[in-house]
């Protein structure tokens with residue numbers, strides 16, 4: 001998302017750039033705990049006490065020292081997510097205008113979330129402004145006058161979302177090993193964000209029994225990080241128990257290779273739990289489900305495979321137990337692919353139930369989830385009509401142009417306030 005917004009900023013003549021922070025494994029354990037906690041989830045049940053404060057602060061100060069060497073007084077610095085909150089004080093001391101953007105949150109109240117916000121409070125309280133994706137995500141002690149609500153967005157021109165015809169999508173998926181290559185003649189070509197063309201070379205790491213599904217097999221898929229809150233295991237069990245026995249559909253659970261997300265210490269365990277659940281399935285259900293780990297060496301190639309999947313799938317799911325926004329939802333909707341999503345967090349902002357997809361009220365209800373998938377698979381006219389409306393919805397509200405206007409307005413108001 002930032003790649004797009006920053007490029008527009010530079011195009012408008014603003015000297016904007018980004019820096020990526022780093023940390024050690026203890027730091028990422030703490031920040032994953034913060035991430036889970038803000039979602040109201042206990043995660044690894046670990047503490048957030050004095051030792052964690054000390055380590056978190058130490059790493060944030062190291063990152064802040066690298067940042068302030070690039071920053072002048074009155075520059076605007078936008079820091080993202082709990083990983084950077086501990087940098088705010090140092091950057092403020094440099095005389096910069098500091099905005100803290102938090103992409104996650106919880107719909108309701110939770111003691112775990114309150115305790116997590118208590119940890120973060122001391123770090124974030126002095127920022128000039130806060131951006132949240134939804135109003136209810138902001139803790140109630142934050143100054144409302146400094147609060148700005150901006151939903152994320154997708155870039156229709158990126159390799160994740162740019163146009164791709166059916167034959168090319170199939171060729172890319174065949175090259176990646178996700179569907180069978182029989183009869184596919186088109187080259188696996190995609191357009192990179194810089195406008196050059198390339199061909200998908202890499203293959204996914206796939207766990208399945210037997211041959212890949214054919215290009216004409218109806219495909220249900222979920223693309224997510226291997227994170228417990230994305231509930232890949234729930235998708236697997238819901239599909240196996242309530243979808244696999246009716247019809248011919250196959251399921252692909254798709255995430256990055258498990259060492260592919262540097263700041264997520266839980267991904268290996270989550271992936272392994274999904275594999276264990278997959279191994280326990282009856283043969284017939286197991287033969288219809290594949291676990292796909294996408295190569296991350298070239299992120300544009302990875303994006304092109306995701307693009308092809310979201311176009312090729314008949315139904316995309318986002319069965320998250322919690323969800324800050326869920327970019328994968330807008331990504332699939334933009335490709336006119338309807339979704340079955342949990343009625344949580346930002347998924348509710350994107351899917352209008354019964355119009356541009358289906359929402360499942362209780363994200364743990366596997367039967368309702370399975371029924372919703374079957375309902376869409378069995379009603380082709382409705383599937384197509386929802387797909388068209390899904391694209392319209394994203395065009396209206398979730399493209400980078402809207403995001404950019406809101407960002408611009410916030411930055412202008414901040415400069416006015418301090419000058």
Ligand code: UDP
Pocket residue numbers: 160223224225254255256257294302303306325326327328329331
């Ligand atoms: N994604 C990807 N490759 C993968 C898995 C996920 O490019 O193998 C992308 C996905 O397309 C989306 C982002 O990662 O753009 C995930 O964003 P989302 O808001 O859905 O969830 P988050 O991971 O931020 O919680």
